[in-house]
Amino acid sequence: MDPLRIIEKYYVGQPELQQLLLRHSTAVAERALRIADAHPELCLDKDFLWEAAMLHDIGIVRTNAPSILCTGNEPYICHGFIGAEMMRSEGYERHALVCERHTGTGLTLEQIISNRWPLPHRDMQPVSMEEKVICYADKFYSKTRLDHEKSVEEARKSLLKFGEAGIEKFDRWNKLFG
Secondary structure: OOHHHHHHHOOOEEEEEHHHHHHHHHHHHHHHHHHHHOHHOOOOHHHHHHHHHOOHHHHHEEEEEEHEEEEEOOOOHHHHHHHHHHHHHHHHHHHHHHHHOOEOEEHHHHHHHHHOOOOOOOOOOOOOOHEEEEEHHHHHHHOOOOOOOOOHHHHHHHHHHHHHHHHHHHHHHHHHHO
């Protein structure tokens, strides 16, 4: 599978947004691969890590987030689910799960319902170790400050909006992957 070909397919006519996505996703992918190299005991699938990290945010193209050049119609909170639908339409279920499960430290059914997010009512938390690594790596890079790698404290602070449980999960991942 060629993640760049898939990105090009969905980002036709949007070269600036495509470049933003590629810069962010490359940083996430590189961090995920550094984690894999540092932790051979986890037996992570490096090819899959690279592909899925490159595609985890593909759904932003259909969201409305002008600050990061997204001119679609859907709320940004939906980008993971949208990306999952895109990956499923391409025949990549495993990649779809990474898209769907990477927001925050994963979204619980309770969060989706209590926040009235326009998402399917189901748990969307990382399950596989690769999903967890990509979700963790993603927390260190924003799409608004592409040249900045967040510190652990900055990453933790960015998770406050998802609640204390998300920060606790991030802290466990930081001990495991950091």
